[in-house]
Amino acid sequence: MRPCPSSTRPVARGPASSPRTRIPPVAAAGALALALLSPSSARAATLSPKDVQVLGKVFAFLDPAVATDGLIAVAYVGGDEASRADAEAIAGYFGDGLRVGGATLRAKPVDVASLGDGSGFVAIVAAKGASGKAVMAVATSHKILCASGELDQVEAARCIMAIRSDPKVEISVNRGAASAADIGFAAAFRMMIREF
Amino acid sequence: MTRSPRLRTSLLAGASIVVLSAVAARAQSVDYGALEQVFGEPVTTSATGSPQKVSEAPVTMEIITQDDIRRSGADNIPDVLQFVLGIDVRRSAFGSADVGIRGYNQNTNPRVLVLVDGRQIYADEYNAVVWPTIPVELSEIRQIEVVKGPNSALFGFNAASGVINIITYDPLTDSVNRLSAQTGTQNLAEGSAVTTVHAYDSAGLRVSAGGFLAHEFDHPATESPPNPESGQVSADGKVRVAPGVEFGLSASKADSQIFNEVPTSALTDQSLRTNSVGARLSADTRYGLLNLDVYRNELDLTVPPPAAAETASYLYVVQANDLVKLSADQTVRVGFEYRNASLDTPTSGYIGGTVGYNVIAGSLMWNWAISPSLSLTNAIRLDDVSLYKTGIQFNGFTLADYDNRSYLAESFNSGLVYKLTDIDTLRLIASRGLQTPSLFYLGFVYNGNPDLNPTIVGNYELGYDREIAALLSTIRMSLFYQTEDDVIGSLYGEPDPMVRSGFLVNNIGSSHEVGIEIGIKGHSPSGFRWDAGYAFTSVTDNLTLAPTQPPTSNIDFQHGTPEHMLKFGGGYSVGKWEFDAAGRWQSSWVDYRAQSDILPLPLALVRVPDYVSLNARVGYKVTEQLTFSVSAAQFNQSSLVTSAGLPTERRVMVKISEQF
Numbered sequence: 001m002r003p004c005p006s007s008t009r010p011v012a013r014g015p016a017s018s019p020r021t022r023i024p025p026v027a028a029a030g031a032l033a034l035a036l037l038s039p040s041s042a043r044a045a046t047l048s049p050k051d052v053q054v055l056g057k058v059f060a061f062l063d064p065a066v067a068t069d070g071l072i073a074v075a076y077v078g079g080d081e082a083s084r085a086d087a088e089a090i091a092g093y094f095g096d097g098l099r100v101g102g103a104t105l106r107a108k109p110v111d112v113a114s115l116g117d118g119s120g121f122v123a124i125v126a127a128k129g130a131s132g133k134a135v136m137a138v139a140t141s142h143k144i145l146c147a148s149g150e151l152d153q154v155e156a157a158r159c160i161m162a163i164r165s166d167p168k169v170e171i172s173v174n175r176g177a178a179s180a181a182d183i184g185f186a187a188a189f190r191m192m193i194r195e196f
Numbered sequence: 197m198t199r200s201p202r203l204r205t206s207l208l209a210g211a212s213i214v215v216l217s218a219v220a221a222r223a224q225s226v227d228y229g230a231l232e233q234v235f236g237e238p239v240t241t242s243a244t245g246s247p248q249k250v251s252e253a254p255v256t257m258e259i260i261t262q263d264d265i266r267r268s269g270a271d272n273i274p275d276v277l278q279f280v281l282g283i284d285v286r287r288s289a290f291g292s293a294d295v296g297i298r299g300y301n302q303n304t305n306p307r308v309l310v311l312v313d314g315r316q317i318y319a320d321e322y323n324a325v326v327w328p329t330i331p332v333e334l335s336e337i338r339q340i341e342v343v344k345g346p347n348s349a350l351f352g353f354n355a356a357s358g359v360i361n362i363i364t365y366d367p368l369t370d371s372v373n374r375l376s377a378q379t380g381t382q383n384l385a386e387g388s389a390v391t392t393v394h395a396y397d398s399a400g401l402r403v404s405a406g407g408f409l410a411h412e413f414d415h416p417a418t419e420s421p422p423n424p425e426s427g428q429v430s431a432d433g434k435v436r437v438a439p440g441v442e443f444g445l446s447a448s449k450a451d452s453q454i455f456n457e458v459p460t461s462a463l464t465d466q467s468l469r470t471n472s473v474g475a476r477l478s479a480d481t482r483y484g485l486l487n488l489d490v491y492r493n494e495l496d497l498t499v500p501p502p503a504a505a506e507t508a509s510y511l512y513v514v515q516a517n518d519l520v521k522l523s524a525d526q527t528v529r530v531g532f533e534y535r536n537a538s539l540d541t542p543t544s545g546y547i548g549g550t551v552g553y554n555v556i557a558g559s560l561m562w563n564w565a566i567s568p569s570l571s572l573t574n575a576i577r578l579d580d581v582s583l584y585k586t587g588i589q590f591n592g593f594t595l596a597d598y599d600n601r602s603y604l605a606e607s608f609n610s611g612l613v614y615k616l617t618d619i620d621t622l623r624l625i626a627s628r629g630l631q632t633p634s635l636f637y638l639g640f641v642y643n644g645n646p647d648l649n650p651t652i653v654g655n656y657e658l659g660y661d662r663e664i665a666a667l668l669s670t671i672r673m674s675l676f677y678q679t680e681d682d683v684i685g686s687l688y689g690e691p692d693p694m695v696r697s698g699f700l701v702n703n704i705g706s707s708h709e710v711g712i713e714i715g716i717k718g719h720s721p722s723g724f725r726w727d728a729g730y731a732f733t734s735v736t737d738n739l740t741l742a743p744t745q746p747p748t749s750n751i752d753f754q755h756g757t758p759e760h761m762l763k764f765g766g767g768y769s770v771g772k773w774e775f776d777a778a779g780r781w782q783s784s785w786v787d788y789r790a791q792s793d794i795l796p797l798p799l800a801l802v803r804v805p806d807y808v809s810l811n812a813r814v815g816y817k818v819t820e821q822l823t824f825s826v827s828a829a830q831f832n833q834s835s836l837v838t839s840a841g842l843p844t845e846r847r848v849m850v851k852i853s854e855q856f
Contacts, residue, residue, distance in 0.1 A: 057234040167618050168251065168665060169235045175524055186440070187485040188226040188247045189519070192235060194568055195524035 036058065046086050046128050048147040049093045052166040054099035055125070055147055056105065058171065063184035066100050070122030072107040073115060073131040083193070084109065087127035116175065118142030126150070131158035141180045148180070170194065212752075226478075226485070227580070241314075242341040242361040243611075244561050244573050245350055245529045246519055252279075254611025254623060255347065256659050256674045256713075260340040267776040269713060269766055269813030269827025271334070271378060271386060271408070271849065275328055277360070278813075279763055279778045281343055281715045283728035286787070288294055288841020289463060290412050291328045291424040297344050299357035299679070299709055299733040304456040305748070306684075307357035307631050307653075309347075313364055319495045320537040321509040322459055323634040328426040329495070330362070331448030333404045335853075337376040338363045338392045342617040345655040347677065348607035349575035352533065352557060356653045356745035357629035360605020366432040367392060368442065369402035373856045380849035383411045390477035390682060401433040412455055412837070413842040421455035421842075422465050441481035446491075447473045455842070458503075459636065459686050461750045461799065463792035463841055467498040469829075484520025489513070506545060510633065512536045517559075525566070529578075531559040537636040549587015551639025569615040579605045579630070583638065583646055591700065592640050601646045613773040623659035628652065633684055637701045642688050652689065654679040657851045665793045669718025680707040683739065686850055688749045688799070696732050705739040707753050715763075726766040733757055747788060747799045755786035756805075774815035774825075781808045789840035802840035808832060825851045 016179050020137040040063040047055070059066045072094070076087035087109035094107035104127060105122060113128055115121070123145040127176040131146070131153035138158060146159040154162040154174050162172040173185070185193075222478040226247050228575050231239040237260065243253035250259050258280050270276045274293035278285040284296040286303070294305040301307075306323030309316070312332055318325045319321050343359040351359055360405030363373045371392045378386040388406035407427030415421055430448035449471045456466045474491030492512050499505040517531035560579035566572060585598035612624040632653040639642050664671065685704040715729030736756040765778035784806045789797045813827035829847040831838060838844045 054234060054236075057230070061234070088418075091809065112453050166239070167665060168249075173232075187480045187519070188231065190521050191246045191519070191527060192239070192249065193230065194565070195521075 003171045018133050047090050047093070047125065047147075047163065048165065052090065052093040052098075052162055053065055054165050054169055054171070056100060058147075058163070058189075059100040061186040061189035063186065066103055066122050069097075069104045069156065070106075071120060072105055072123045072125055073110040073113045073121040073138065074107050074125045075110055075115060075135055076112070076127040077111075078111040078113050078128060083128045083130055085131070090125055090127055091161055107145075118144055123147065126153065126159050133158070134175060135159060139177075143182045145183055146177070161190075171196070172181075209505070212216065224807075227366065228363060229370055234515075238339055240341050240361075240487070242343050242347070242359055243350075244575065245531070245562060246518065246527055246561070246563060246610075246805060251661065252571070252613060254571070254613050255625065256623065256657065256672075256676075258342040258344070258345045260342070262338055265334050265337060265340070265773060267813060267815070268778070269776070269811060269825065269849070270829070272327060272382075273330065273334070273340070273362070275829060276334075276340065277342070278809075279765060279780060280688070281761070281763055282711075282713050282733075283342065284733045284782070286760070286839045287715045287844050288457050289421065289455040290410055290837045290842075291452065291465070292456040292841065293327055294324070294457075295327075295360070296757075297342070297360075298676070298711055298741060299735055300357055300680070300707075300753050301755065302753075303461050303568060304459050306354060306634060308824070309351055309353075309355040309359045311351070311359065311361045315472075315489070315491050315623075316493070316513065317472075318354065318379050319470075319493075319509050320511060320635050321495065321497065321507060322636055323339050324467075324631065325827075326452065326454075326456065326468055326470075326495075327469050328424070328452040329428070331430040331472065332364060333363060333374075333388045333390050333406045334427075335376065335388060335474070336364050336372055336402065336404050338365050338370070340562045344674070345625065345628045345657060345678075346607070347609060347655045348629040349562065349577040349609040352535075352577065353554075353580060353630050353632040356629040356651065364432065365392075365402065365432070367402040367432050367444075368394075368398075368436060369400070370402075371704065372402060374853060375856075376851060376853035378849055378851040381847050382395065382413070383409070384847075384849060385409045398436040399434070401431065403431045405429040413845045415455075415842050416624070419463070420465075422453050424452075424454045424579055425730065426450065426452035426454070434675060442476075442478050444476040445474070446476075446534040448621060451682075458499075459634075460790050461788045461840065462503070462792065464503050467500075469496040470494060476791070482517045486518050486640045487516065489515040505541070507539060507541050507547070509537070509539045510617075511581045523629035527561075527563040527565075529559075529561040529575075531557075533557040533559070535636060542588055546589065546641055547636075547639045547644075548589060548641040549585065551583070551585045551635050552646070553584070553635075554582045571613050571723075573611045575609045575611070577607045579607075581605060581632070581718075585639055585646070586717065588641060589644075591644055592643075593646055593676045601650070604631075605650055609829075619665070621661040622663075623653065623657070625659065627655045627656040630653065631684065633701070637684065637687075637786065640687070640701070643699055643701050645702060647701050648684060649682045649704075651684050652679075652681045653680075664718070667718050668712065668720060669716055671714070671716045673715075674711075674713045676711050678711075681752070683737075683753075685705055685741070686749050686751050702740075704741055704749075704751065707735060707739070708738045709733055709735040709757070717816075723769045725768070728764045729762070730851055731761040732759060733761075734759055747801055750788035750799060751789075752786060752788070758782045758785040758804075772817040774813070774817075776814075777810065777812040779808060779810040782806060798839070802837075804837055804839060807836050807838065809836065809838075821854055821856055823853050823855075825853070827851070842852070 074087040074091045078085040091107040097104040097106040115134045126148040147161045148159040151162040157177045160177045164170045238259040243255045286294040304322040304324035310325045341361040347355040376388045386408035390404040392402040409425045412421045428450035432446040452468045472493045477488045478488045514534045518530040521527045535555045541547040557579040560576040563573045582602040609627040614622045633648040659674045681771040682703040711733040713731045717727040719725040735757045760783040762781040767776035809830045810832040815825035835843045
């Protein structure tokens with residue numbers, strides 16, 4: 001058996017794999033020149049499949065830890081088709097669930113108005129435009145994590161954690177929002193994230 | 197043997213602090229594997245003591261992963277390191293190698309601090325590493341972290357040219373079970389076994405054993421080296437005693453017989469026996485990540501006549517530190533260290549009794565995330581060193597001269613990391629490191645000098661990284677300037693102004709170097725991986741030694757550092773096959789070899805010509821668990837002069853390994 005340092009691994013669909021391409025030497029040299037001259041590429045506005053994989057691994061550093069199987073609410077704004085489509089896409093990236101230690105976390109799209117008091121959910125992922133007072137009220141009352149791909153919403157304390165995995169993994173946490181929801185993180189993990 | 201009365205008190209006091217603070221412990225301590233999986237790149241603590249992504253560390257650093265080690269085909273750590281840009285491996289016999297970082301390599305190189313999981317493994321006798329005695333199997337290494345440039349502010353003495361921190365898998369969170377057997381040229385017979393057991397998800401034990409037998413490289417008929425052999429066994433256990441509180445115990449033993457260099461540049465038949473024991477406690481608390489580490493190393497060295505030596509060196513270390521994130525943008529690490537190192541010989545031996553030192557050190561690291569794109573890290577450390585000696589002396593000093601000798605030594609590291617864009621990072625580094633005199637140089641009955649000062653190494657560096665998404669690669673460049681003050685001389689010494697014993701090991705002036713490193717490393721989605729790099733290092737000595745012919749000193753950094761190094765490598769994995777090759781070209785340099793192993797030693801100057809060395813490996817996965825591989829080291833040359841020692845021979849190895 002290979003070493004298995006991971007306590008978190010997908011049990012179903014992983015991130016979309018890159019297409020297999022061969023780069024001819026001339027094209028490679030051209031790409032090198034272009035890359036040296038060009039700025040960073042743009043990224044999608046909300047969570048990507050890779051972001052979701054990162055999110056699954058982040059649960060290993062949560063305090064209190066997620067110890068049992070659970071459901072993640074992918075919250076969207078009712079009546080906003082773009083938001084709902086975003087939520088459905090994100091929920092789809094979870095496939096049949098993410099393994100976190102011995103637990104499996106599944107996801108389903110939920111209208112923000114239907115979150116209730118958050119009972120039945122171990123975390124909330126805020127889809128496009130869904131971050132805000134309503135989501136944070138649920139996260140705070142039920143003491144669960146709110147994660148989003150929208151950094152500005154986290155900066156404004158409308159959600160707790162922002163995740164970006166391209167070009168490098170960057171995790172940002174609003175300390176005030178985390179504190180309000182009584183969410184803590186392992187010290188070593190805190191050293192490696194951006195807090196504000 | 198030397199024992200410190202303060203050791204037990206310090207240990208108990210430190211343990212009490214940690215246990216009391218651990219009451220409010222939360223989550224888990226540093227888990228390299230889990231953090232690497234989150235952040236998608238290797239994680240290190242070797243730069244500041246705080247876990248960091250390698251791309252954000254305020255030092256120039258290279259990480260060699262377990263995959264890199266396996267694909268190198270190497271069966272020893274120096275052979276793995278030789279393809280790292282800026283690293284110079286000076287091999288003088290089958291089991292004898294000195295590893296230098298950014299020049300200044302020399303026999304029994306005292307400038308590179310080598311650690312296993314943060315614990316020192318070099319022997320204070322010569323301040324050198326005897327690589328075959330390292331109690332670690334290659335297959336249990338998670339990664340080797342190479343820090344280029346001084347890092348004494350974190351690790352203390354001898355992190356002068358850099359640090360090599362060998363990180364093994366965590367017995368609590370990683371499961372490593374591997375067996376391998378290898379044979380090849382030089383009549384090599386080598387075996388290795390690593391296994392891990394876990395209990396109740398809160399306890400883990402990893403046990404490893406391994407060793408080799410071989411024939412020494414070809415040698416002149418006038419020399420009769422032993423056939424090299426080495427064996428080691430080690431155990432590393434850890435228990436999670438409460439959420440976020442982990443307690444570990446480890447022990448190791450290694451025996452080696454090798455043809456190995458001593459500081460006089462003589463190759464001698466050495467029998468080395470080492471053992472170590474250690475305990476570690478870590479706790480993730482509301483007051484930060486607390487660590488207490490206590491360990492003891494012993495090295496017994498026997499050299500048969502005519503050089504005839506019998507020595508025992510002991511090291512006791514107590515380290516405690518607290519790493520805490522004070523606010524969203526401020527992280528500090530406060531550290532304390534006590535260490536006692538001693539070297540014993542019989543009264544008739546070359547120390548004439550016991551020489552040792554006690555060190556009490558305090559350190560502080562402060563990281564300030566000024567903005568999302570700019571961070572500043574400053575670290576300082578103060579070492580209070582006190583010497584002592586018992587026995588006899590013929591060097592003109594009294595035992596009181598030793599007992600009254602003490603000094604304070606300061607070191608610092610400062611690094612500014614600026615992310616220009618998402619793909620461009622700039623590093624500005626200034627640091628001051630220390631190379632302490634070895635116990636041998638302090639206490640040798642004839643030439644030892646208790647008044648020796650540590651060499652002060654200054655480093656000023658500009659680094660730049662750029663990611664090239666189109667090629668899935670990263671370019672890394674460094675431009676550095678280093679100064680060396682109070683260079684420590686050699687046993688050949690120079691006339692002592694006090695006319696005590698005629699010649700003493702002395703501080704012999706200064707030296708400085710400029711250098712540049714440019715490297716690129718990448719891969720393709722189709723499974724092709726590649727790298728290339730160039731390093732230039734130019735050293736200028738200002739030593740008080742006058743050049744003579746024949747030479748009267750083996751200290752000659754200016755001519756003893758190869759100026760140019762070129763490295764390149766590539767590999768491809770397809771189906772069950774792995775193909776890898778690597779090469780390096782190094783320009784010529786000058787080395788020294790003693791013509792005898794008894795003082796006084798006539799020295800011979802040896803010019804090491806420039807050379808190209810090529811390595812290759814082919815691996816085939818017979819089953820998911822079973823791998824068969826063939827590797828060749830230096831396959832382009834049957835014999836190469838790589839130092840003033842024995843010429844290095846081509847090696848071909850066949851290996852079968854099983855992981856379960």
